[in-house]
Amino acid sequence: xxxxxxxxxxxxxxxxxxxxxxxxxxxxxxxxxxxxxxxxxxxxxxxxxxxxxxxxxxxxxxxxxxxxxxxxxxxxxxxxxxxxxxxxxxxxxxxxxxxx
Numbered sequence: 001x002x003x004x005x006x007x008x009x010x011x012x013x014x015x016x017x018x019x020x021x022x023x024x025x026x027x028x029x030x031x032x033x034x035x036x037x038x039x040x041x042x043x044x045x046x047x048x049x050x051x052x053x054x055x056x057x058x059x060x061x062x063x064x065x066x067x068x069x070x071x072x073x074x075x076x077x078x079x080x081x082x083x084x085x086x087x088x089x090x091x092x093x094x095x096x097x098x099x100x
C-alpha cells in the first residue's frame with residue numbers, strides 16, 4: 001500500500017516539476033526574444049532609412065531585463081529540478097518496495 005502512495009507522490013512531483021521547468025524556460029526565452037526584437041529595430045532603422053541619414057537609436061534597460069529574466073528562470077529551474085528528482089526517488093522507491 002505504501003508503494004502505491006509513493007508512486008502517486010512521485011508522479012505528482014514529476015508533473016509539478018516539469019510544469020515549473022516549462023515556466024522557467026518560457027520566462028527566459030521571452031526575455032531573450034525582447035532583446036532580439038530590440039536589435040532588429042536598431043538594424044532596420046539603419047538599413048531602411050529613406051533619407052540616407054542614420055538615426056541614433058538608444059535602447060536602454062535590456063541588460064537589466066535580461067538579468068531579471070535569467071534570475072527568475074534560475075529560481076524556477078532549481079525548484080523544478082528538485083521536484084523532478086524527488087519524484088524520481090519516490091517512484092524508484094515505490095518500484096523497489098513493490099518488488100520485495
